[in-house]
Amino acid sequence: MSMKQKTEKFGRRQYYSNSPEIAEEYQKMAVKDEKSAVLLQRNGLYNQSVYCYIQAMEKYIKSYISRKIAVTNPYFAERIREMGHSLDKSIDFLVEIMAGGQEVLRFQMEHQIKEIIFRNIRFSRLYNSTRYPFYDSKRKNYSVDEMTSQDCIRMAEICQSLKKYLNDAYTKL
Numbered sequence: 001m002s003m004k005q006k007t008e009k010f011g012r013r014q015y016y017s018n019s020p021e022i023a024e025e026y027q028k029m030a031v032k033d034e035k036s037a038v039l040l041q042r043n044g045l046y047n048q049s050v051y052c053y054i055q056a057m058e059k060y061i062k063s064y065i066s067r068k069i070a071v072t073n074p075y076f077a078e079r080i081r082e083m084g085h086s087l088d089k090s091i092d093f094l095v096e097i098m099a100g101g102q103e104v105l106r107f108q109m110e111h112q113i114k115e116i117i118f119r120n121i122r123f124s125r126l127y128n129s130t131r132y133p134f135y136d137s138k139r140k141n142y143s144v145d146e147m148t149s150q151d152c153i154r155m156a157e158i159c160q161s162l163k164k165y166l167n168d169a170y171t172k173l
Contacts, residue, residue, distance in 0.1 A: 023066035030059035034159060037152070046147035047130040053155040054087050054127050057162050061090040064166045068097050087123035098169065117161045
């Protein structure tokens with residue numbers, strides 16, 4: 001006879017049932033991630049700082065998306081779940097939502113966001129390389145990316161540019 005162990009729980013769970021509440025929660029989380037990035041940078045934890053900036057930007061985007069569409073709709077809820085923590089996928093969905101099927105507008109927004117604001121950075125690679133060694137099977141070795149204070153400053157600038165862009169877009173809704 002086996003006794004089932006009690007599962008230990010942490011924190012308390014909040015439940016939200018509409019897009020404005022979810023948008024506000026993403027916004028609060030993004031602000032906290034950005035504050036964490038600043039604190040980590042001040043303490044010389046540059047990789048962790050860059051990681052938190054990426055997390056903040058992902059959540060700022062999801063906050064905007066949640067203000068624009070009904071994210072409690074099962075289709076959109078699944079699309080957001082499929083994005084996971086990918087800033088690159090979040091950017092793609094943001095452009096899709098903002099362009100609304102207009103191909104020329106989509107092209108312009110992709111250029112503005114991906115090339116001008118995000119400086120053609122592949123965040124999926126950076127997201128992982130700030131946290132884990134990467135094995136290169138061709139070279140048969142591992143690499144580790146070490147961020148610097150300058151990298152954090154650049155990431156903060158990118159985050160600020162994104163926030164301004166989203167704020168300007170939101171005020172035009």
